[in-house]
Amino acid sequence: MQIYLPIAEVSVNAFLLLGLGGIVGILSGMFGVGGGFLMTPLLFFIGIPPAVAVATEANQIVASSFSGVLAHLKRKTVDLRMGTVLLIGGLVGAALGVVVFNYLKAQGQVDLLVKLCYVVFLGIIGGLMFFESLRAIRNTKRGKPPTRKKHNWIHGLPFKMRFRVSGLYISVIPPLLVGVSVGILAAIMGVGGGFIMVPAMIYLLGMPTKVVVGTSLFQIIFVTAFTTMLHATTNFTVDVVLAVLLLVGGVIGAQIGTRIGVKMKAEQLRILLAIMVLAVCGKLALDLLIMPSELYSIGEAGH
Amino acid sequence: MRVVAVLVALFCALPALAEEVVLGFSKDTVSINTSFDGSEILIFGAVKREAPIPDEPRLQVIITVAGPNETFAVRRKEKRFGIWVNTDAVEIDSAPSFYAVSTSTALGLSLSDTEDLRHRVSIPRAIRSVGAPDTIEDATTFTDALIRIKSSSNQYQLNEGTISVDAQTLFRTAIKLPAALTEGDYETRIFLTRGGEVISRYDASIYVRKVGLERWLYRLSRENALMYGLMSLAIAIGAGWSASAVFRIFRA
Numbered sequence: 001m002q003i004y005l006p007i008a009e010v011s012v013n014a015f016l017l018l019g020l021g022g023i024v025g026i027l028s029g030m031f032g033v034g035g036g037f038l039m040t041p042l043l044f045f046i047g048i049p050p051a052v053a054v055a056t057e058a059n060q061i062v063a064s065s066f067s068g069v070l071a072h073l074k075r076k077t078v079d080l081r082m083g084t085v086l087l088i089g090g091l092v093g094a095a096l097g098v099v100v101f102n103y104l105k106a107q108g109q110v111d112l113l114v115k116l117c118y119v120v121f122l123g124i125i126g127g128l129m130f131f132e133s134l135r136a137i138r139n140t141k142r143g144k145p146p147t148r149k150k151h152n153w154i155h156g157l158p159f160k161m162r163f164r165v166s167g168l169y170i171s172v173i174p175p176l177l178v179g180v181s182v183g184i185l186a187a188i189m190g191v192g193g194g195f196i197m198v199p200a201m202i203y204l205l206g207m208p209t210k211v212v213v214g215t216s217l218f219q220i221i222f223v224t225a226f227t228t229m230l231h232a233t234t235n236f237t238v239d240v241v242l243a244v245l246l247l248v249g250g251v252i253g254a255q256i257g258t259r260i261g262v263k264m265k266a267e268q269l270r271i272l273l274a275i276m277v278l279a280v281c282g283k284l285a286l287d288l289l290i291m292p293s294e295l296y297s298i299g300e301a302g303h
Numbered sequence: 304m305r306v307v308a309v310l311v312a313l314f315c316a317l318p319a320l321a322e323e324v325v326l327g328f329s330k331d332t333v334s335i336n337t338s339f340d341g342s343e344i345l346i347f348g349a350v351k352r353e354a355p356i357p358d359e360p361r362l363q364v365i366i367t368v369a370g371p372n373e374t375f376a377v378r379r380k381e382k383r384f385g386i387w388v389n390t391d392a393v394e395i396d397s398a399p400s401f402y403a404v405s406t407s408t409a410l411g412l413s414l415s416d417t418e419d420l421r422h423r424v425s426i427p428r429a430i431r432s433v434g435a436p437d438t439i440e441d442a443t444t445f446t447d448a449l450i451r452i453k454s455s456s457n458q459y460q461l462n463e464g465t466i467s468v469d470a471q472t473l474f475r476t477a478i479k480l481p482a483a484l485t486e487g488d489y490e491t492r493i494f495l496t497r498g499g500e501v502i503s504r505y506d507a508s509i510y511v512r513k514v515g516l517e518r519w520l521y522r523l524s525r526e527n528a529l530m531y532g533l534m535s536l537a538i539a540i541g542a543g544w545s546a547s548a549v550f551r552i553f554r555a
Contacts, residue, residue: 004339004482006517007524011340011482047483063539070544112388225536232532236524240535241337247542255550288386296448297389299376 007239025253036191054190055231063247072214079165093183126277324505347475360498363413370401371487415499
């Protein structure tokens with residue numbers, strides 16, 4: 001069944017969109033990532049104009065994260081205090097990110113920098129997570145207790161705050177900085193930023209994995225809602241029909257994903273996410289390295 | 304009275320062209336609704352003439368359909384530091400968002416270069432590019448690339464020999480519009496040519512319009528963007544919440 005999208009001005013198969021939404025929704029629920037880093041390239045691939053894909057994806061992430069965060073709130077696996085600190089940083093970061101994005105757009109290099117950002121960040125994070133998870137799995141097999149809660153330089157910073165749900169007493173500066181950098185990247189890359197925030201919360205802030213997923217979803221909702229409004233009012237690129245189709249699949253997928261996530265071990269979850277992150281990274285890196293079949297591309301005029 | 308009417312008609316017809324077009328469309332409005340998946344327009348007509356049909360050269364018909372003009376930036380990738388990067392860019396000042404040329408025989412045979420230049424009929428002539436930077440010497444390759452990319456998605460079409468002409472008087476053709484259409488007035492031109500010279504030209508418009516929900520959403524997004532954004536968020540959150548609620552009922 002073909003459906004015409006009013007803002008994207010293209011006709012696509014409705015079931016294809018529902019299916020894409022469902023698959024990305026399952027991953028979103030399992031890992032607590034918004035799924036934007038998978039969905040945005042997939043939308044490019046089926047012929048949605050990049051500007052519309054990025055803006056609409058922000059809107060869709062709000063929905064898929066909302067149902068996910070409700071599931072986590074019920075199980076009390078959201079650290080609201082930590083989420084709020086991350087959110088304050090995130091909003092500042094998103095505003096900064098839009099300024100950077102517009103500057104790069106004027107230079108005509110925004111596509112390249114977005115892709116390079118993906119390759120670098122996905123590569124580093126995927127690699128780190130993969131090897132860390134492998135080590136953790138090996139340790140549990142040998143019967144060693146997991147070594148968390150190390151005291152590092154983060155514990156020496158001022159403005160300490162108690163985060164009861166996470167069981168942490170740390171300075172607000174690291175979570176604020178994590179929020180800002182995720183906000184910047186979210187605005188530039190057109191994603192929720194969960195795939196960067198989740199590892200940062202686990203490895204940098206030392207939060208328990210079960211709390212990390214719900215808390216990152218909580219922060220993502222507000223940052224992507226802010227980004228959606230920014231795109232809708234400045235670029236007119238939010239396609240609500242596209243978003244609804246993606247999110248109908250997405251919300252159902254997210255519920256299924258959350259169930260799967262509960263049943264799986266944290267290490268298994270992490271290694272799966274790491275493999276997926278590395279796969280997307282590899283695909284994007286190949287696109288940059290292999291000579292494209294069409295060297296020319298059509299874009300909107302630069303001014 | 305009847306004699307006067309005939310005389311008046313003759314007098315009026317005299318300064319006009321010897322051969323003229325009477326045109327019909329299967330539809331002059333293309334409505335884009337939710338299930339829009341491209342469209343086909345039938346264009347047909349007849350040649351009205353006061354004199355007997357000249358034998359040689361034969362009458363040829365050319366029909367062009369052009370969507371609203373847009374400005375494009377065409378960029379070229381080059382290998383820098385091992386990766387493929389956009390380097391040179393040329394701005395195409397004005398190119399139609401959609402352009403189809405249909406002819407009754409090969410375009411080169413039915414239209415001379417001078418006439419093509421005058422009426423901007425062929426695809427390369429329909430594109431205007433003036434401002435290539437001095438650093439780019441091969442600016443035409445960028446225009447070629449635009450045509451190549453647009454042609455591969457059926458947005459530019461050269462349909463040679465698709466107009467059937469009966470007895471040098473009746474002609475008809477069908478033009479396929481792709482699903483990805485821009486809203487606007489699609490300027491349609493019909494040329495009658497003999498020996499490469501344009502002997503008559505007829506202009507009409509096909510209106511491509513969004514209708515119903517499509518139209519309402521599009522207008523809201525442009526005219527009241529804040530409202531539209533908030534609505535999009537509300538729909539998204541509503542759907543997220545209701546799906547969650549449905550799952551809760553299933554579990555209980």
